[in-house]
Amino acid sequence: MKRRVCMIVCMFFLTSCVQKSILDDIQMVTIIGYDLPESDEEEGQTKGVAVAPQYEADGRIENNVFVQTAELSKEIRSQYNSESPKPFVSGKLQVALFSQDIAETEGIMKLVDTLQRDPSIGSRVFLGISGTDVETLLTTNYGNVDTGTYIHDTLSHNSRHGMLPETNLHDFLYNYYSVGDDPFLPLVVLDEDKVKITGIALFKGDKMVDSINAKNLFTFKVLHQKFSSNDSFTVKLDEEEHAAIYNIASKRNINLKMVNRNKIVLHGKVLGVIKEYSGEKLTPAKLKNIETKMEKDIEKTGMDMINKFQDLNIDPLGIGSAVRSVTRGDFHEEDWEKRYPDMDITFQMDVTITESGVIE
Amino acid sequence: MVKKMFRWLKKNHSPDKLKNLPELIRNLQDSGDFLHHESKQQDSSFFIYYFKTLVHETELNDHILPYLVEKPIKTLEEIPERVPIPGVIISNDLKEICEKVMRGFVIIRLNANAKECALIPSQVKKARAVTQPEVEFTVVGSKEAFVESLDTNIHLVRKRLPVHELKAYELTIGKLTNTKVVVLYLDGIANEENVNTVKQRLEDIKVDQIVDSSVLMQLITDDRNSPFPQLIDTERPDRVTSVLCEGKVVVLSDGSPQALIGPTTLVEFFSAFEDYFVNWIVASSARLIRIFAILFSILVTPVYVAxxxxHYELIPKDLLGTLVSSRQRIPLPPILEAIFLELSIELLREAGARLPTKVGQTIGIVGGIVIGTASVEAGLTSNVLLIIVALSALASFTTPVYRMSNTIRLTRFPFLLFAHLWGLLGVTVCFSFLIAHLLKLKSLGRPFLEPLYPLRVQDLKDAIIRFPLKFQNKRPIHLQSEDTVRFTPVTKKEKNDFHE
Structure with missing residues (x-):
């Protein structure tokens, strides 16, 4: 009995040890953007742009934008608090954007670090690189939605069903830290009053070095991972005649049998459906023709891409990591980095068109 | 002085203190409904005494008196022979006489000073007719419910179980009410220990009044300080029959239309008797819905508050706008908002229960809607919480045993408090307290959380999912029945009548 009373008393005394954050008394940041400061005297500092939606009782959503400059990103947060009527919390953060400038010059790891260290931020937060000025991108009104959710949804459905490979905080960190793997992030720009994904930013370490255009993302995705999506690939047979092939499922295989002789073969396999065809009649011979043309096209862009990766000595496809997984004994990162640019990597594509529509 | 008065009261009321029969009769004559009458004949006369409110007067006039006056009575011993009614006794035991006359016996004396008398039973049996069950109404199945008369209730069970193994152990409890209580069990099926436990606990009761079996329940229950009922009360004779066949013990009390069933387990409180009337798939899904409803009812408001x-992080982003904008104008913190709504629902329920007719419930519901809408419009509560609280109240009423639904609604409040103090951690802590408490509970000495703990796979056949009847061929282990086998299922190959 004494123990019970003791326990209950303790419970009541301990209550103030937990920090309360009542839903309507907090400022929930849904998207945060980092950029280099505009003026030169703030050199070495970072400009942070945070957007916190304010939900009105009548259903309107207002996006409050906070802009502050400081050296550390947590310092930025305490500055936000000084101009906000409610305390800032980061638990609902959905997207973190970095300007292309900051990604190319300073690297983003310093800023990603604060995201991964905060326990209230989930690892499914989307990261992205902004081609336009971050502040302009985040102050734009995208309609009666909160900006964070809007950009999050744009990225999310494209990586689930569209052309983007999966890129969230977890994936980024995994690729960043794992040996023989380099991260990549989606590249977005402001297109009038919409956010548009223009491609993928490629990283070496935490610095952006190059990008892939959205046109070539189909090939990149085939090379990168197994997927199935609604993404389409257009095959141009000649000036007049072209076909749009939708991907049903794709697979990639890395043949590492000849890795000791510095030869790696990538196999890509795509099952596709023709959804649009501008020519006259789709004969089996024509289908074969389309298949081979598509194989050629993808192989070509794929090889260009791989060569570019080798020139830059980056490995977003994770070939190094695949090699490491089949290497007995020690795998030396330095060794591999020396070998990688000179590797003979070939790419073979295999396209199968299973359906060509109902009209025959 | 007061002590003296009490002694005097005792002296006058207890038959032990009265010296003889004439004195008893003089004492009884203090009541206006105690009649006495002298029948004078040529050479013999007799005196007749009875309570007119307890005696069936037509029966007395038509079937008893004619036999007494047709020939002069010489001795008392003639009376049992002459009157064609069983149960006529001759006694000089004052205590017995007093008890019998209070139960509607007629006293016959041959002279005014005789110390011995004949007692003829002629009770008036006024009882409500057997009606439909109101608390445990089922669409299919028997429409008979227990009434206040013990004999009728036993009759309702006996006619369903016409076997000699059905024993009805009778005892009287209550110094003043002298309530007849009957323990029903199937000899050779019910565990003897269970039967003895019930008998022992009933015999140990020392109270002055037992007005209902619910009182009895509180007196014989295992843990009196638990909000959880540990015995099921039912008004359905068919349910009683069914549990008797399982090997349980049933307690019936005179004047109460509720039978007590023990030993029980927690899952039984969530199984309606109707579950046995419908197909096992339908029944099981109903049970799953009920269990979900219970958890929902207990946890949803605390989780909302927590x-x-x-934990604003836990709210899905699509729900965030709805929640925040619904709470935008509300000055109260979530806990006060929740308590305000929970209390108003409790008020409505309590008011509805106290109102005399079923109209009261309708008014209660209408009142609920009006109050709810008004408080949302006034900005006192958010409409999301209003929905949650109303749903959880509704969910608590899905429990088939009324007593349990009260407990469920009560359990929510500590959860709310803990949720406010510690968030989801508090909810977890409170839930572990609840589980610890349930683990400790016993029903007639048998574990209350069985078959979940101790895990008895065989008993799971009729717990969360009700398996088909052919699997119910063994009696539950937790009843420790003397005869574990109910029946041996016959598997016959069915004729295939499809012409393929």
Missing amino acids: TLTY
Whole structure:
């Protein structure tokens, strides 16, 4: 009995040890953007742009934008608090954007670090690189939605069903830290009053070095991972005649049998459906023709891409990591980095068109 | 002085203190409904005494008196022979006489000073007719419910179980009410220990009044300080029959239309008797819905409070706007908002229960809607919480045993408090307290959480999912029945009548 009373008393005394954050008394940041400061005297500092939606009782959503400059990103947060009527919390953060400038010059790891260290931020937060000025991108009104959710949804459905490979905080960190793997992030720009994904930013370490255009993302995705999506690939047979092939499922295989002789073969396999065809009649011979043309096209862009990766000595496809997984004994990162640019990597594509529509 | 008065009262009321029969009769004559009458004949006369409110007067006039006056009575011993009614006794035991006359016996004396008398039973049996069950109404199945008369109730069970193994152990409890209580069990099926436990506990009761079996329940229950009922009360004779066949013990009390069933387990409180009337798939899904409803009812408001107070991260982003904008104008923190709504629902329920007719419930519901809408419009509560609280109240009423639904609604409040103090951690802590408490509970000495703990796979056949009847061929282990086998299922190959 004494123990019970003791326990209950303790419970009541301990209550103030937990920090309360009542839903309507907090400022929930849904998207945060980092950029280099505009003026030169703030050199070495970072400009942070945070957007916190304010939900009105009548259903309107207002996006409050906070802009502050400081050296550390947590310092930025305490500055936000000084101009906000409610305390800032980061638990609902959905997207973190970095300007292309900051990604190319300073690297983003310093800023990603604060995201991964905060326990209230989930690892499914989307990261992205902004081609336009971050502040302009985040102050734009995208309609009666909160900006964070809007950009999050744009990225999310494209990586689930569209052309983007999966890129969230977890994936980024995994690729960043794992040996023989380099991260990549989606590249977005402001297109009038919409956010548009223009491609993928490629990283070496935490610095952006190059990008892939959205046109070539189909090939990149085939090379990168197994997927199935609604993404389409257009095959141009000649000036007049072209076909749009939708991907049903794709697979990639890395043949590492000849890795000791510095030869790696990538196999890509795509099952596709023709959804649009501008020519006259789709004969089996024509289908074969389309298949081979598509194989050629993808192989070509794929090889260009791989060569570019080798020139830059980056490995977003994770070939190094695949090699490491089949290497007995020690795998030396330095060794591999020396070998990688000179590797003979070939790419073979295999396209199968299973359906060509109902009209025959 | 007071002590003296009490002694005097005792002296006058207890038959032990009265010296002889004439004195007893003089004492009884203090009541206006105690009649006495002298029948004078040529050479013999007799005196007749009875309570007119307890005696069936037509029966007395038509079937008893004619036999007494047709020939002069010489001795008392003639009376049992002459009157064609069983149960006529001759006694000089004052205590017995007093008890019998209070139960509607007629006293016959041959002279005014005789110390011995004949007692003829002629009770008036006024009881409500057997009606439909109101608390445990089922669409299919028997429409008979227990009434206040013990004999009728036993009759309702006996006619369903016409076997000699059905024993009805009778005892009287209550110094003043002298309530007849009957323990029903199937000899050779019910565990003897269970039967003895019930008998022992009933015999140990020392109270002055037992007005209902619910009182009895509180007196014989295992843990009196638990909000959880540990015995099921039912008004359905068919349910009683069914549990008797399982090997349980049933207690019936005179004047109460509720039978007590023991030993029980927690899952039984969530199984309606109707579950046995419908197909096992339908029944099982109903049970799953009920279990979901219970958990929902206990946890949903606390989780709402915890999430809104501490864990905004858990709210899905699509729900965030709805929640925040619904709480935009509300000055109260989530806990006060929740308590305000929970209390108003409790008020409505309590008011509805106290109102005399079923109209009261309708008014209660209408009142609920009006109050709810008004408080949302006034900005006192958010409409999301209003929905949650109303749903959880509704969910608590899905429990088939009324007593349990009260407990469920009560359990919510500590959860709310803990949710406010510690968030989801508090909810977890409170839930572990609840589980610890349930683990400790016993029903007639048998574990209350069985078959979940101790895990008895065989008993799971009729717990969360009700398996088909052919699997119910063994009696539950937790009843420790003397005869574990109910029946041996016959598997016959069915004729295939499809012409393929």
